[in-house]
Structure formats: C-alpha cells, structure tokens
Amino acid sequence: MHQIHHYLNGSIVQGRSGRFAPVYNPATGEQSAQVDLASADETREAVRVAHDAFAGWSKVTPLKRSRILFKFKALVEAHADELARLIASEHGKVFSDAKGEVTRGLEVVEFACGIPHLQKGEHSMNVGTGVDSYSMMQPLGVCAGISPFNFPAMVPMWMFPIALACGNTFVMKPSEKDPSTSNRLAELLQEAGLPDGVFNVVNGDKESVDVLLTDERVQAVSFVGSTPIAEYIYATASAHGKRVQALGGAKNHMVIMPDADLDQAVGALMGAAYGSAGERCMAISVAVPVGEETASRLREKLVAELGKLRVGPGLVDGPDNDMGPLITREHLEKVKGYIQAGADEGAELVVDGRDASIEGDGFFLGGSLFDHVTPGMRIHREEIFGPVLAIARAASFDDAVKMINDHEFGNGTAIFTRDGDAARQYCEQIQVGMVGVNVPIPVPMAFHSFGGWKRSLFGPLHMHGPDGVRFNTRMKTITQRWPSGIREETNHFTMPTH
Numbered sequence: 001m002h003q004i005h006h007y008l009n010g011s012i013v014q015g016r017s018g019r020f021a022p023v024y025n026p027a028t029g030e031q032s033a034q035v036d037l038a039s040a041d042e043t044r045e046a047v048r049v050a051h052d053a054f055a056g057w058s059k060v061t062p063l064k065r066s067r068i069l070f071k072f073k074a075l076v077e078a079h080a081d082e083l084a085r086l087i088a089s090e091h092g093k094v095f096s097d098a099k100g101e102v103t104r105g106l107e108v109v110e111f112a113c114g115i116p117h118l119q120k121g122e123h124s125m126n127v128g129t130g131v132d133s134y135s136m137m138q139p140l141g142v143c144a145g146i147s148p149f150n151f152p153a154m155v156p157m158w159m160f161p162i163a164l165a166c167g168n169t170f171v172m173k174p175s176e177k178d179p180s181t182s183n184r185l186a187e188l189l190q191e192a193g194l195p196d197g198v199f200n201v202v203n204g205d206k207e208s209v210d211v212l213l214t215d216e217r218v219q220a221v222s223f224v225g226s227t228p229i230a231e232y233i234y235a236t237a238s239a240h241g242k243r244v245q246a247l248g249g250a251k252n253h254m255v256i257m258p259d260a261d262l263d264q265a266v267g268a269l270m271g272a273a274y275g276s277a278g279e280r281c282m283a284i285s286v287a288v289p290v291g292e293e294t295a296s297r298l299r300e301k302l303v304a305e306l307g308k309l310r311v312g313p314g315l316v317d318g319p320d321n322d323m324g325p326l327i328t329r330e331h332l333e334k335v336k337g338y339i340q341a342g343a344d345e346g347a348e349l350v351v352d353g354r355d356a357s358i359e360g361d362g363f364f365l366g367g368s369l370f371d372h373v374t375p376g377m378r379i380h381r382e383e384i385f386g387p388v389l390a391i392a393r394a395a396s397f398d399d400a401v402k403m404i405n406d407h408e409f410g411n412g413t414a415i416f417t418r419d420g421d422a423a424r425q426y427c428e429q430i431q432v433g434m435v436g437v438n439v440p441i442p443v444p445m446a447f448h449s450f451g452g453w454k455r456s457l458f459g460p461l462h463m464h465g466p467d468g469v470r471f472n473t474r475m476k477t478i479t480q481r482w483p484s485g486i487r488e489e490t491n492h493f494t495m496p497t498h
Contacts, residue, residue, distance in 0.1 A: 003326045004179050005034040005035050006042070006203055007186040010196030017042060021176045021205070025171035026092030026325040027313035029361040033270070034092075035179050038204040039357045043171075043211040048200040050142045050169040051217045053197030054144075058139045058167040060195075062116040065165055071192035072161075073109045076102065079188065084182060087152055088314035090178035092325040092363070093276045095314055098153075105157030107446035118469045128434055131275050131438045131481045137473040139167030140243075141220040144212040146233065147182075149175035150279040152386075158464050159222045159452070160199060164189075166472040169221075172201045173212060177327055179203050213237040220471065222463065223247065224281070226383070227409070227455050234458035245471055246458040247451065249383040250411030253286040254440060255400045255426065258294045258416035265416040266301045268440035272414075273389040274323050274367045276311060282434070282441045283413045286373070286390045287379060288400045295393045299350065299371055302389070308365050311358050325363040326386060332363040335386030339368050342379040342390070348372045353387055375403055397422060405431045410453030414440050433457065 004023065006013045015036025023033040038046070076083065084098035091098070106316055111118075121135035124297045143150045145159035152174060153469040160170045174182040189199050210220055213236040223233045223246040230248035237244045254272070256265050272284035287302075291293035313323040326332045336354055343349045347370040347386075356366025366385060373380050373390040377443065378388060394400035397452030404413060414436035415426045433452035436442030444450050 001031070002135050004032040004033050004183065004203065004461050006036060006038060007183050007201035008046055008197075010190055011201065012183065014044065015147065015203070017305055018045060023090060023179065023181055024328060025089055025362075025423060027315070027362040028307075028325055029363060033180070033262045035176050037091050037176065038202045038208045040207055041213050043202050043204060043208040046171050046200045047142055047211070047215050049197045050171050053195060054139075054141050054169045057169055057195060059196045060167070062119055062165070062167075064112050065113050065167065069109055069115075069165055072189055072194070073106060073231060074111065075188045075192055076106055076109065076185070079184075080149055083153055083184060085315060086180050086184060088177070090261070091178055091237070091314075093279075093314050093325060094322070094324050096320045097229055097276055098314065101151055101154045104443070105154040105246065108157050109161045109298040111446040111464065112161035112165040119473065121243065121363075121475075128481075129130045129170070130484060131479060133479045136476045136478070138476055140474060141168060141190050141360065142171065142218050143168045143220045143222070143472065144161075144171045144173065144218050145221045145226070146173045146209055146212065146221065147175060149177040150276065150281070152178045152181040155186070155224050156185065156376060158468075159226075162464060163472045164194070164198065165221075165310060166469065168472055169198045169461070170200065171212060171218070172199070173204060174201065176203055176205060176424060200245045210234075210236070213242070214240050216240070217475065218242060220244070221246075224472075227474075228480065230458050241270070243471065244459045245461055245463055246280070247450075247457065247463065249409055250281045250283075250452065251286060251403045251407055251409045252282060252284050252378070252382055252412040253288050254284045254413070255394070255397075255404075255415040256287060256289045256298055257415065257419065257422055258291050260294075260298055261418070262294075263297040266298065266305060268414075268416070269302065269389065270305050271307070272440035274355070274491060276389045277323050277365070278387040279385055279497045281328065282443055284385060284440055285388065288392050288394050288403060289396050290400055292393065292396055295371075295391060298339065299369075299391060301471050302362050302369055303351060306367050306369060311356060311366055313360070313362065320379075323367065324388060326365060327363070329363050331385070332365060334337070335365060335388065338379055338382070338384045339388060340384065342370050342377060342388075345377045345379070346372075346381060347374075347377055347390070375406065381408075382419075397425075401426065401429050406428075411456035412436070412442055412452065414438075414442060433462075465479045
C-alpha cells in the first residue's frame with residue numbers, strides 16, 4: 001500500500017513514530033494509502049529545521065524571493081492537472097472543481113510575487129528639525145499552517161506563499177485525510193529553487209498540532225477548520241505568545257428578494273449549496289426567500305434542478321459530474337444524522353438525499369432540501385458541511401437581516417436583488433465578514449483579505465491580501481537624526497516635541 005511520509009529539509013522523510021492514519025478514495029470507499037503521523041519529537045525536529053533555515057532565508061532579498069515564487073507559480077500551472085487529479089482522488093471533488101481550487105490558490109501566489117512592493121515601509125522627512133522617521137516590515141521567524149481537508153491545495157496556498165515571500169520559514173500540517181497535495185507542492189517549491197528547510201510538511205494529528213501551538217520557536221499560526229478547534233488553536237497559541245489567525249465555522253445565508261432574477265438565484269444556489277458536496281466554509285447552506293410567493297417559486301425551481309443533479313466519482317471519462325462523494329464514511333454518517341435531525345425537529349424534508357441511487361461503494365449522498373426551517377433547529381444553528389440546503393422563510397427584509405445577524409457565525413452571505421437601495425442597506429447592516437450582491441460565494445480575490453466575523457474568525461487579521469502581509473511581518477519604526485556639526489550646549493530632560 002502507498003505510504004505518505006513527511007517532507008523535511010528538502011526531501012521526503014519516513015516517519016518514526018509507528019503511528020499511521022488511513023487515506024481513502026472517497027469515490028470507491030477503499031483505502032488508497034497510509035500516512036505517517038508524526039510524534040511530538042518529530043514535529044519539534046521540523047520546527048528546528050525551519051528555525052535553522054530562517055537566518056539565511058530572511059536575508060535573501062525580497063526580489064530574489066519573488067523570483068522563486070514566480071518559478072513556483074509556473075510549475076504549479078504546468079502541473080495543474082496532476083494536482084487536480086491528486087485532490088480528486090483523495091478528497092473526492094470533481095476534477096473541474098479541483099482544478100478551480102488550484103487556480104484560486106495560485107492567485108495568492110501571484111499576489112505574493114509582488115512582495116518587493118508589498119513589504120515596503122513608510123518614510124517621513126523632518127518629523128522634527130533634522131529628524132527623519134521610517135518603518136520596516138520584517139519577517140517573524142518560523143510560521144505554521146494547519147489546514148483542513150476540504151481544500152488541500154488552496155488553503156495551504158493561502159498561507160505559505162505570503163509567509164515565505166515575507167522572509168519567514170514554514171511548517172505545514174495538512175489534513176491527514178488528504179495529505180499528498182502538500183508534499184507535491186513542497187517538491188515544486190524545491191524545484192523552483194527554494195532553499196532546503198524553508199518549507200516543511202509534517203503529517204500528524206493533535207500531538208503534532210500541540211507542538212506547533214506551544215513551541216517557543218514558532219512565531220505565528222494560521223488555521224482553517226471548525227469553530228471549536230479554531231477557538232482551541234487561538235486560545236492555546238495566544239497563551240504561548242504567538243500571533244494567530246484561526247478561521248472557524250460558518251452558516252452562510254443567501255437572501256432572495258421578491259424582485260430577484262429567480263433563475264439566476266437558483267442557478268447560483270445549486271452551485272453554492274451542492275458544489276464540492278457542500279464541503280466548503282463558504283457554501284450557502286440557508287436560502288432566505290423574502291415573502292411567501294418568493295419562497296414557493298424558489299422551492300419549485302430548486303426541486304426541479306435537484307432532479308437533474310449528477311452525483312458520482314470526481315474522476316470520470318467524459319463530462320464531469322456535478323457533485324462527488326463526501327470525504328469519509330464517518331462524515332457521511334454525520335451528515336445523514338443531520339438530515340434525520342431536521343426531519344425530527346419538524347422541518348419539511350422536500351428532497352431526501354439519502355434516497356439517491358448512486359453506483360458504487362463510495363461515500364455518496366444526494367442533494368437534500370428542507371423547507372420551513374426555523375432558527376431554533378439544529379440544521380439552522382450548526383454547520384452541516386454537506387449537500388443539505390435549508391429554506392428559512394422571512395416575512396420581510398428586516399426579518400431576514402435579523403435572522404442572519406442573530407446567528408453565532410458571520411462568515412459569508414449574499415443577497416440577490418435588482419434593488420440597489422436594498423443591496424446597499426444589506427451590505428451596511430449585515431454582521432458578516434464577506435458579502436456578495438448577486439454573487440453567491442463572495443470569496444475575495446487574493447489582493448483583498450479573506451475572513452469572517454463573530455465566531456467564524458479568531459484573531460484580528462484576515463487571511464491573504466494586505467492583512468496577510470501584516471500578519472506575516474513585524475513593523476519596526478526608526479526615528480533618526482544625524483549630527484550636523486553644531487554642538488548643543490544644554491542637555492534635554494523633557495519629552496521631545498519637535
């Protein structure tokens with residue numbers, strides 16, 4: 001059976017802990033590989049390697065670091081199909097979606113290539129008589145990334161390119177459910193000319209994570225995952241003096257106003273709710289039609305579209321399926337449990353994805369649709385992370401806004417309308433970090449920053465974009481004065497003011 005190892009100091013390194021985790025092909029249900037799980041000592045060794053490499057890498061000029069990232073970008077583009085097949089085989093998403101994930105990750109690499117400009121400080125002459133002041137944005141040291149299973153290429157590429165561009169070294173801890181992509185990216189970085197030890201991959205579980213959160217040599221931790229784990233990551237790493245950006249869970253709503261282009265809204269909802277089997281932190285999982293007529297028409301059109309949904313393996317000859325399997329059998333059973341919970345709590349199960357007929361023994365589930373969902377129900381309160389869409393009807397615009405603002409999560413949301421005033425009010429009033437207007441999944445481009453509000457984000461800085469550069473650097477401000485040859489006759493014991 002294929003064995004997946006760690007990547008340390010420029011080469012693949014076999015684990016020594018004697019602990020392993022299975023890796024499955026979700027489309028067949030069969031185990032395809034076994035991944036090493038690092039011990040605490042092995043994780044500390046990865047940190048040591050990165051720490052030793054920092055002294056040299058931090059002195060490499062931003063222009064040279066940028067040129068290595070340009071080469072890495074070209075290599076990822078050349079190997080995009082290979083990476084997409086790797087993602088599809090371990091995660092299960094369809095090939096086109098996997099390739100789109102690689103593209104979105106590459107956008108952050110492109111942004112990071114501009115580091116000679118992005119890492120510039122500021123300068124002011126004559127802040128006082130003969131006194132100048134300027135700032136430097138300097139690297140932190142060893143940074144760590146802990147990424148989820150649902151984006152094995154994109155989320156790591158949200159983290160490490162900017163960290164490396166800023167002069168930091170990096171330890172990546174990918175999900176043990178689909179770990180191969182991170183190792184392949186490490187090989188491409190080395191091929192691009194990245195020095196040994198600057199980027200390392202350690203596969204593991206909580207034992208590895210806890211080392212990254214507590215080792216004094218790690219300066220910053222980036223995380224994407226569920227809210228309970230994000231809160232733990234933030235609390236633990238912060239208590240050990242690290243800066244943290246921990247992105248947590250979501251329950252993303254789409255408001256459909258009575259004047260919306262309903263066909264456009266339904267098309268957007270199908271992709272946003274059921275794409276990647278709903279395993280996206282930015283998936284729309286609640287549709288909020290305003291008014292009973294809007295709700296009835298929306299439901300009718302969604303049921304018709306669900307009848308056309310193609311569910312099957314992510315890698316097929318011919319046209320892609322619309323939706324692949326879930327990541328593991330355990331997660332499949334968890335999502336089925338949410339469907340049953342929704343029905344038990346009184347929501348109307350309009351389409352039951354458990355009834356879908358899908359060939360093979362993979363972790364497949366059809367698309368499910370609930371109606372008459374209310375805020376107190378579990379399927380509205382909790383993140384399901386599966387192909388389940390809830391219709392939660394609102395009597396008015398204000399009721400829709402209140403429903404969303406009352407929710408504990410504030411990651412992403414959207415409104416579909418032709419009314420500019422309604423859209424403007426929504427953008428201003430909604431307590432959510434990322435908002436789409438007639439855009440179902442409002443993930444910002446790489447030169448803007450990604451992050452939610454409330455219990456969807458722990459830490460003050462968002463990911464990639466300008467916040468990504470701020471997170472991965474420390475600012476130092478210098479105030480300088482050079483002797484003019486005129487000796488002052490008195491000492492100054494007061495606070496300088498000019």
